Amino acid sequence: MKKLSSECRDFKFARGFYIKLHSLVTSYIVGFDKEIKIVVASLLANGHILFDGIPGIGKTALAYTLSRALGLDFKRIQFTPDLLPSDIIGTMVYDQRINDFVFKKGPIFANIVLADEINRANPRTQSALLQAMQEKKVTVEGRDYYLPRPFMVIATQNPIEFTGVFPLPEALLDRFMVMVKMDVPDKDSLREIINRANKLTKPFDEWSIEPIVSRDELECLSKMVYEVDYTGSIEGRPNIMDYIVELSEATWRHPDVEYGVSPRASLYLLQLSRAIALLDGRDYVIPDDVKEAIHYVFPHRIILKPEARASRKTPYHVIKDILETVNPPVP
DSSP states (O other), rough: OOOGGGGOOOOHHHHHHHHHHHHHHHHHHHHHHHHHHHHHHHHTTOOOOEEOOOOSSSHHHHHHHHHHHHTEEEEEEEEEETTTTTHHEEEEEEEEOOOOOOOOTTOOOSSSSEEEEESSSSSHHHHHHHHHHHHHHEEEEEEEOOOOOOOEEEEEEOOHHHHHHHOHHHHOOOOSSSSOOOOOOOOOHHHHHHHHHHHHOSSSGGGGOSSSOOOHHHHHHHHHTTTTTTTTOSSSSOOOOHHHHHHHHHHHTTEEEEOOOOOHHHHHHHHHHHHHHEEEOOSSHHHHHHHHHHHHSSGGEEEEOOHHHHTTTOHHHHHHHHHHSSOOOOO
16 A cells, blocks of 8 residues: 555544534524534545435535535536437537537536436437446547546436436446435424524625635545555554445345445445545544444445335335444454
């Protein structure tokens, strides 16, 4: 493993960064404390996010505010049935000045890309995101164009609409490190949202938000994720790898599950757990980090048996069961 410079190993800095970021974002956005942490952890772990929630709940505002607070470029793509792959990745256009075709970049070329209502686009357009999400590049006319770093897709889908939508296939779902269910705010949060909105004079895309971190510092934090220990090689620290393996295997043995999670899910669970530990200011993972991360990494990958779905069971019931049956490691 490549060794990092000394300034990239300050875990107190990582904790201070997250406290400052959380304070800034929650001064604009109400009711998403857990979601903010998962989004930031996913970004540092080089993952992508799927937001699942009804319209008007604040998904776009949250993504935009985080991008501004982190000093990152932000683009939003509204997915519709007539959207083409070239509308996302770009296309070749003829330039009369040089008498040749040149590549005109699409909105995918940004640090944070919001794919709004991704399940409204047809499968061909949805698949245009696959290479970008997995390889951090797009290929046009046989030539590779690399995306900026960091790069993260935040996709949204409406769970209550069934007309004119194309459900995401498992191959695309598996590319998302986490799925975050955005619940309706409680009464107190809703009251605070209305009070703040009444005081604001500008829409969220005109808010003056100064970045709290430089690009170099953000890259440093992302590298630090790989320095977080999970092997229990230091006395007094539990071995997390075996715990993740047991949890992953347990999804296949559960009586309500048709298909359990893939090896990619296990890797994502480890990486997200390491990123959560980093944001908490630790250089090692504890079982509670895994228990927090698993609720976002596993649910959209677990396929239930028909009889389980008929009984109104969800993947979250499966996760609750396996967390109760698989014993966490002890130092």
